[in-house]
Amino acid sequence: MAAGAKKLPFWADAILLPALNLLAAFLVSGIVIWALGEDPFLALSLLIDGAFGFEEAISYTFYYATNFIFTGLAVSIAFHAGHFNIGGEGQAMLGGLGLTLAVFLFSGLSPFLAVIMAIIGAALFGAAWAYVPAYLQAKRGSHIVITTIMFNFIASSLLAYLLVGPLQRPGGQMPESADFPEGASLMPLHEIFGMFGKTFEDGPMNVSLIIALLCAVGVWFLLWRTRFGYELRVVGQNPNAAAFAGVSVSKMTIIAMMISGALAGMMGLNELLGQQHRLLGGFTLGYGFVGIAVAFMGRNHPVGIILAALLFGALYQGGAELAFEMPTITRDLIIMIQGLVILFAGALEHLFRDPVTKIFTKIQTTKEGAA
């Protein structure tokens, strides 16, 4: 009974608390901006306008959000199986590698085939990179948090080696591959809008967004509508009960981590196939890590993850605009603001959760007392 009484209503948990966390982050950011001698309200309006004020901005916001949807979903599915996948970054890098290899291997045959194989390659390489830590966890008990972090470093070094070695653009000096062949790309959405007679400013938002949204629907269906998802959640919440129900905990750990890795790996679709059209060293830019905050803020539910991804997309895009409009607010300060949001939404979750829970319990008891 006591446990039941300590629960928050759904809306308070899913909306009120994230809103409070966000508010707190903005408050602290506002104080810093004010201390720098700028108007925090103007900064906020510039940030919002920079993220949603015009079509190109919206395109960028959704473009960044696409990355976060992939990495957020990746973190959440591992989380539902009881594991903390910190390796989204490395899995995304390997996904990018798989994607690039597939593009160069198959684009001679047909660009369309190359794109399909690139999507498969991204998912496959990401999954394979997650498989090793998952196997070590399931069969040897090596903690997945430690191994996935280490695998990020290995992935980063591997990519760096390949991009200044065998995969480097012939004659190039930068750690990047040759450009993808013509046609081996995911179409920007503004071109698709154009086909339907709607004009939309050019921007990087591309078909990957639709793929990401489909993945979100897929994850939701898998987790809450299928037997597999049920077994996955049982493993995550009570491994003993899973064994009781005949579910192999080690097998499920491996499969869930591979799905997680595949989703993280697909982040490359947006960055590489949608925008850069070549493999770049360090193209993941920390999206894999921010995915943890996205999943956390989105309560590990696909709908929440999409919303949280949009928030972070807006922070990235609006932040860049803000730095451009207000010279005193540097790029580093924007990163600090993003960091504050992550801090309040992730690490300081309980700062507000406990008092809010107390208030709700009190309201509930007085209400019922009156009734």
Next chain:
Amino acid sequence: MSEVLAIETRELSKRFGAVRANDGISLQVGKGTVHGIVGENGAGKSTLLKMLFGFYTPDSGDVLVQGEHVSFVNPADAMARGVGMVHQHFMLVEPFTVLENIILGAETSSKLDEAKEDARKALIELEEKFGFDLPLDEPVENLAVGVRQRAEILKALYKGAEILILDEPTAVLTPQECEQLFELVKLLREQGKTVLFVTHKLHEIMATTDDVTVIRAGKVVARRKTSETSCEELAELMVGAKVVREVARESHGATAARLSLHQVNACNDQGHAALKNVSLDVHDGEVLGIAGVAGNGQTELLEVVTGLRGIASGSISFSGDVVATDSITTDPITLRRMGMAHVAEDRLKTGVVESMSAKENIILGYQREPDFVSRGVLKLKHIAQKAADYFESQDVRPRNPNLEIGSFSGGNQQKVVIAREIARDPQLMVIGQPTRGVDIGAVTKIHDQITELRNAGKAMLVVSADLDELLAISDRIAVMCEGEITGVLPVEDADEKTLGLLMAGGSLDNVTAKEEE
């Protein structure tokens, strides 16, 4: 009852959501007495205790300690007023020694060695006064449950407890440890301490207390002097109706063994031998009870039978098929399809997923059955329908399968589990601790159900720590000690004394020999 009240509550109320956990509880505990509080699980005993110890604040009403009004905000307040509590689940740091656990939070010096030496002197005095003999420098994890409990009691005394609250203190003890506890309680009373003894086992109330308060559905329904009441009266007061403990049993002819273990050996998680040459048969239409002090291989026995643990040698056959040898294991799903149902002994640890709804829990273990899932997709409507059916047939309360299973009382959780397990008309039911943490009303119902299934010709293997329960429902009782079966006897020949000797490792031969002397 003496003049001064150690604890008094006046119209104490506490509610959780729609549930009135405590509804105007008035309690008077005389100083220097042992006061029993009985009630079914979910009657509100725990809530009352938690208010007395500062875990919960009352919604209304007053608490008086030694005649003074108090309002505890946290357990530290309660301890400062001389109220100590020994929880059902011990609050000990297992790798720490007894001494370290006892001084935790009451260190007299910031230097650990000094604090320990200070405490050691005080503890030795306390130990003499109350007849303790605890290994102060032994890590708690090496100690038996009964000893840990004494460490908890000593801890409370060291912190100056005048009033000791014991919450279901015998739930985890062997019969011998229980006796020792009762002795200790008497000694505490002789030394002027007040003891609040909370339990749902009535003979413990009769054995230890001076006064007793009966709680039902959050209210005090009776106050009695223990000398002027009886088990029967208390049971009646607790449930509000006459309880018939006798279970109607039909006789049956001998039939083939449904489950057969032959010379089974198995190891526990630490790799030590947990089952030694265990041979058992369970026939259709009988209840075979497994008795024994907890930790003597019963858990491993349940696990090897239900496919959760492999065996090192020997064989197990079920319905005539060999399901386990040193090289064969059969997974739980296959066993269920062959007609085996399993009610896990530790419900929250194994039998349910606490954070999932009751609805989701009713498919646990049966999540691959075609009526719950088609082509990998859950049939949610059908599952909801089944859950509603189970709730109706078992009278689960509150009747809402969408609530988390963890928010139901133990008895209602067990009802859901039993409904799930009997739904597919199993040939064999393997039941661990059928009524652990279950209130008396539900106990009767569960016992009746076990008997009904037996009368319908099912084979039943029941492991229980409660001898009364086994004596009430079993046809035969097998006793385990240190991984061996020390004896199997028909229930007619079983009494607590014989079983006790077998539980301690004696054999049937020397039991009879002793009786002849």
